[in-house]
Amino acid sequence: MEPVDLFYSYAHEDEKLRDELDGHLALLRRKGVIRPWHDRGIVPGQKWDEAIDRELGMADLILLLVSMDFLNSDYIWGKELATAVERARRGDASVIPVLLRAVDIEDAPFAHLQGLPTDLRPVTSWPNRDEAWTDVAKGIRRAVEAIRQRWASTPPPPPPPPPAPSAPRSSGLGTAVASAPRPEEAMHSLEMARPVLKMATAEDARTDALLQRTIGAFADELALAARIKGVEGIGSGAAAGLAEALIDRPEQKRVLWVDDQPENNRHELAALAKLQVEVVCVRSTAEALDRLDADEEGFDLVLSDWDRPEPPEGAASAGLKLLGALAARPRRPPVIFYHAEFDPGRRAARREALLRAGGFGEAVRPGELLALIRSAFASD
Structure with a gap:
């Protein structure tokens, strides 16, 4: 599908913020799901207003990156916004406001449209901006899926009639032969094709650059997590391999992370957010079970610490208590324990206990954790 x-x-x-979002959407571009365009794609010699009009008129999905500067732009207000709202009204394009910075939009012409991030919490107000962009990208994925479903349910237009055959010319020997293109016509066709190829190559290069930047940022977060925990990191090459394996998963993954001190995992959380893995954090077994019961989307993985300040109720730890509660359910996601027991003997005992109870595995280092997450995602 196109x-x-x-x-x-x-x-x-807001170009820097647009560039951040473009980086987070590079994963969708890599998979051929979206084909983004903005005015920095105008090449020298093009008339910028005509290029914008053309792309705005052909877009299936229009993102309004909203801020005070956006609302104060006469060109946006009078041209781009008017066209986007009219196309949304006609139903021939999906239009999503994305609130970048806090601003009053109650009387804006797009106020009736469902916006992002969730609850219209401005992107710049999130403590971890990558988590904000992950939330935005999730909403964009849903919009793209809806557009593609609409395409699938719409019958294709009838094929155009075949062109009338051109009159054959005589070879001069009494035999009719087809007219071959003149050399200048063939050269003109070649020249017309070249810009398309050049633009496609430039887009591929930009996508690769954005992905490399994302992978580098992921590796940096893993290195910071290892440094804070006082353990050896896995190196940039191994981190890149992990990132590429997680990026190439066909769908976005969701993780429920149970830890009474989630701030201790901030860099691991940031690393997952770089790769568009959505993580929901809760602090107790009761919260985790409630969230699993109430969440309609479901989770692909549960991460848990070992001990928490809550009664283990007969289990060896609060983490094993959660694992036991999940085991009683007809279907549960894999469970990974992320803990801080480095003593080889005690760590082996924990591993044996959790595996016996049905856990997927355990990790004490950030690199180990991400490798286990990759394995768990691959097992579903």
């Missing part, structure tokens, strides 16, 4: 054409409408004061 990629969904995506148009960024934004103020140039």
Whole structure:
């Protein structure tokens, strides 16, 4: 299926934020799901207003990157916004406001449209901006899926009639032969094809650059997590291999992380967010069970610490208590323990206990944790 054409409408004061979002959407671009465009894609010699009009008119999905500068732009307000809202009204494009910075949008012409992030919490107000972009990317994925479902349910237009055959010319020997293109016509066709190839190559290069930047940021977060925990990291090459394996998963993954001190895992959380893995944090067994019962989307994996300040109720630890409660359910995601017992003997005892209770595995180092997460995702 063809990629969904995506148009960024934004103020140039917010270019850095648009670039951050573009980086998070590079995973969708890599998989051929979206084909993004913004005005920095205008090549020298193009008329910028005509290029914007054309792309805005053809886009299947329009993102309004909202801030005070966005609302104060006369061009956006009078041209891009008017066109986007009208196309949304007609139903021939999906339009999503993305609130970058806090601003009053109650009377804006797009206020009736469902926006992002969740609850319209401005992106710049999130403690971890990568988590904000993960939330935004999740909403964009849903919009893209809806567009593609709409395409699938719409019958294709009838094929155009075949062109009328051209009159054959005489070879001069009494035999009719087809007219071959003149050399200048063939050269013109070649020249017309070249810009398309050049633009596609440039887009591929940009996607590769964005992905390499994402992988580098993931490796940096893992290195920081290892340094804070006082353990040896896995190296940038191994981290890149982990990142690429997680990036190539066909769908976005969701993780429920149970830990009474989630701030201790902030860099591991940031590393997962870099790769568009959505993580929901809760602090207790009761919260985890409630969330599993109430969440309609479900989770692909549960991460748990070993001990928490709650009664283990006959289990050896609060983590094993959670594992026991999950084992009684007809279907549960894999459970990984992330703990801080480095003594080889005691760690082996923990591993044996959790495996016997049905756990997937355990880790004490960030690199070990991400390798286990990759294995757990691959097992479903």
